[in-house]
Amino acid sequence: MTGAQTAAQAMVAATARLRAAGVPDPARDARVLLAHAARIEASRVTLIAPEDLESDIAERYEQLIALRAIRVPVSHLLGEREFYGRRFKVSGDVLDPRPETECLIEAALAAPFQRVLDLGTGSGCILVTLLGEQRDATGLGVDLSEAACLQASANAVLHRVEPRADIRQSDWFQNVDGQFDLIVSNPPYIALNEMPGLSAEVRIHEPEMALTDGGDGLGAYRRIAANVGHYLTPGGRVLVEIGPTQAAAVAALFELAGLRQIRVVQDLDGRDRVVCAQSA
Template sequence: MNGRATAAQAMAAASARLRAAGVPDPARDARMLLAHAARIEASRVTLIAPEELDPAIAERFEQLIALRAIRVPVSHLLGERDFYGRRFKVSRDVLDPRPETEILIEAALAEPFSRVLDLGTGSGCILVTLLAERAEARGTGVDLSSAACLQASANAVLHRVEARAEILQSDWLDQVSGRFDLIVSNPPYIACDEMDGLSAEVREHEPEMALTDGGDGLGAYRRIAADAPGHMTGGGRLLVEIGPTQAAVVTDLLDAAGLERVQVIQDLDGRDRVVAARRPR
């Protein structure tokens, strides 16, 4: 790629390079990265396709493609990711928001709530989304990572919910006080022996502590089941995202913790995705 190539030629060459590197959907990535290099919306790339690339844009595009070829995630290169209709700032310090987690959001929004606690908040996408969707609600997000807490705070400011959001550095509920009528979490649920099966983008560029507990992938659920009920109001709800094979054991943990009306919610592909439970009144 050089300053004399047209945008279309640069994209074609970048797509071929990414395909050779084994990157899934290389044409989409090349298009998004060219838009980012040119500082335009991706929908406008077709308008500049016949034009020669400005050398500065071509250089930025080359750098982005080189990084993507070694499997740096597109979201990290863009510095943002879309989630539930909003754009969130992300980095290698937090787990990328996943579209599957929107199932948890839908379940949370199905009933009213006034105080929400997000355990392992990461980017803050769950907490911030819930507060943005419910203007009367207040919430707390906790994370063991100080970098994640900073990222969540930034996203709260970005979406103008910072006055209703408290971000705490905490090992799960250790620093949490008070009771909540909604507790949500997308905890690390990948077993240690499953890590090698993850894509290079996830395994090498997302924080390990947000992916796995270093054991069987159930450690976070044991902590939540033990401590969350004491921070729930009567009738309050608990919603946790799970891995596709964990529904039965997580259901048993929440049952044993004295919670009731435990149910499994599936995602759009029919996979078990969220376990919901309620504290008795």
């Protein structure tokens, strides 16, 4: 095909274009998006590198690179993101699952549980992962966003935990009933004045209500601390993800709420990431 580029040439051009647009790690993104355009595993890109790109693949690749250049997240272009060894469907309606949230999963799995509540479930990655790992557990995931509830429900079906997962639209505890021996949450914890400092991928393409409370970043923790005691079984645990400077403030809120055995878990980078507590 006259004028056709090889896959290798297309990747080089795409990498340069993404670098000029200020995209972090442009070579990786160029490779992953080419694999997606060609509908192959990323590990197989090297095999097609010397070959001319078919016109339909080249067109798809051009569209993907154009979107990435304006900072649409790779996960949104792929429609999925890996989290704790599972692939979750994602979109602009939910927060992208992040590697640091796996710290919350590890802490939750450190002790057995039978009934889990996930507050602000988003993509459902926390609830679905916990139910996938604890096969005899059941759970409830709630989110104010109807679109997020649909996304979480789809991921529950994808990972075959939907018979044990109840997804409801709810403003925090509003539509929650019963008690739970584990309550988890990755709430919006970015202060409003911190929002301009976020990357374009996050600031523009992820839902604002999942990022910030519109205030000091502690609003969700106040709501959780004020109500969580009514929904925890005796000795039940609550685990919340936090921003790296919020441990002391969130721990103080939990202490005022009468929770005990409060501790902070750090992520792999040594930053405070999860606050854990128990009911009396």
